[in-house]
Amino acid sequence: xxxxxxxxxxxxxxxxxxxxxxxxxxxxxxxxxxxxxxxxxxxxxxxxxxxxxxxxxxxxxxxxxxxxxxxxxxxxxxxxxxxxxxxxxxxxxxxxxxxxxxxxxxxxxxxxxxxxxxxxxxxxxxxxxxxxxxxxxxxxxxxxxxxxxxxxxxxxxxxxxxxxxxx
Amino acid sequence: xxxxxxxxxxxxxxxxxxxxxxxxxxxxxxxxxxxxxxxxxxxxxxxxxxxxxxxxxxxxxxxxxxxxxxxxxxxxxxxxxxxxxxxxxxxxxxxxxxxx
Numbered sequence: 001x002x003x004x005x006x007x008x009x010x011x012x013x014x015x016x017x018x019x020x021x022x023x024x025x026x027x028x029x030x031x032x033x034x035x036x037x038x039x040x041x042x043x044x045x046x047x048x049x050x051x052x053x054x055x056x057x058x059x060x061x062x063x064x065x066x067x068x069x070x071x072x073x074x075x076x077x078x079x080x081x082x083x084x085x086x087x088x089x090x091x092x093x094x095x096x097x098x099x100x101x102x103x104x105x106x107x108x109x110x111x112x113x114x115x116x117x118x119x120x121x122x123x124x125x126x127x128x129x130x131x132x133x134x135x136x137x138x139x140x141x142x143x144x145x146x147x148x149x150x151x152x153x154x155x156x157x158x159x160x161x162x163x164x165x166x167x
Numbered sequence: 168x169x170x171x172x173x174x175x176x177x178x179x180x181x182x183x184x185x186x187x188x189x190x191x192x193x194x195x196x197x198x199x200x201x202x203x204x205x206x207x208x209x210x211x212x213x214x215x216x217x218x219x220x221x222x223x224x225x226x227x228x229x230x231x232x233x234x235x236x237x238x239x240x241x242x243x244x245x246x247x248x249x250x251x252x253x254x255x256x257x258x259x260x261x262x263x264x265x266x267x
Contacts, residue, residue, distance in 0.1 A: 008169045012177045019184040019204060028196045028257075035200050038181070042207055045177075048169065049218045054226050058210075061233050066203065066240045073244045074196055077251045082194040083258060095190035103183025107176045110212075131223045132230070140227055147234045154238030161245035 007048055015041040028079045032070050039063045053129040174215035181208035195250065195257050199243055206236050 018037035025031045039062045046055035136144050185208060188201035210229045217225025251257055 002168075004169050008173060012173070015177065016180060016184070019181055019188075022197070022200065022204065023184065023188045023191060028194050028200075031192075031194075031197045031200055035204060038204060039207060042211055045174070045211060046214055049174070049214050051214050051218065051226050051229075054210075054214055054229050057230060057233060061237060062203075062207070066237055069240055069244060070196065070200060073247060077196075077248065077257065079194065079196060079257050082192065082197065084193055085260060088191075088193050088260065092191050095187050098190070099183040099187035102186055103179045106182065107179035110172075110175045110179065128223065128226065132226055135223055135227050136230070140231075143231065147231060150238055151234065154241045158241040158245040161242065162248050 004048060008045070011041045011044045011048070014038075015045070026081045028074050028082065029071065032067060032074060035070075036063055036067050039067065051128055053132050171215050171219040175212055178208045178212040178215070181205075181211070193258050193260060195247055195259050195262070198259065199240075199247065203236060203240070206232060 015038050018034045018041060021034035022031045022038070025034060039058060043055045043058040043063070046052075046058060182205050185201045185205035188204065189198055192198050192201060210232055213225040213229045213232070215225075217223060217229075247257070250262055254262055256262070
């Protein structure tokens, strides 16, 4: 077992434990903290994959901005422990079945079909940040410009939604 | 070198946990967080395939997914604040305006 494999299993276990903890925790703030653990573990996996820029963006945007927004809203709304009715507890069993079936099917299908991917030559050291910036500002420049429009619309939408109506 | 299959299977497991959380949880904020978990699972598959194929397209897609997730979080949390203000609850079972 190589060092990379050990690091992978540690980070993968951390991510899965965080995701399970998100489900098991009763209070939304604990779920939010569990999700942060998942995101940091995924950032570590991105580093292991050689995607340094994506790892940094994952920490800054997901772990920083988005999760702070979540925690902020949880505190703002003073969210309490979630309550389950008997019907919603019954939804757990078929939900679990569905989720296991879905994950198993996806994993089995993709694991079978990645044999060709495995055989492909791995370039290993690619200058990822330089390459990404080249792709964003050359090949994907129109989608990139469209994302700024998307963010503008999102900011306007959030402002209009959250403002108090004038009486 | 970690095989690509491992990453993809981990991605599928995380996605399945996200689906289960989406169905099982009753707090609207937690449901929203499970959507983020599913998006993260897909991002992991994107980066894993990007590395396996030696192309950077997957990593660029991840950046776009993160941008969309950020905008979605901003708008979605605005909607959550509206729901909490109008109905004084975060439980999705009590948000039943359209139920007969």
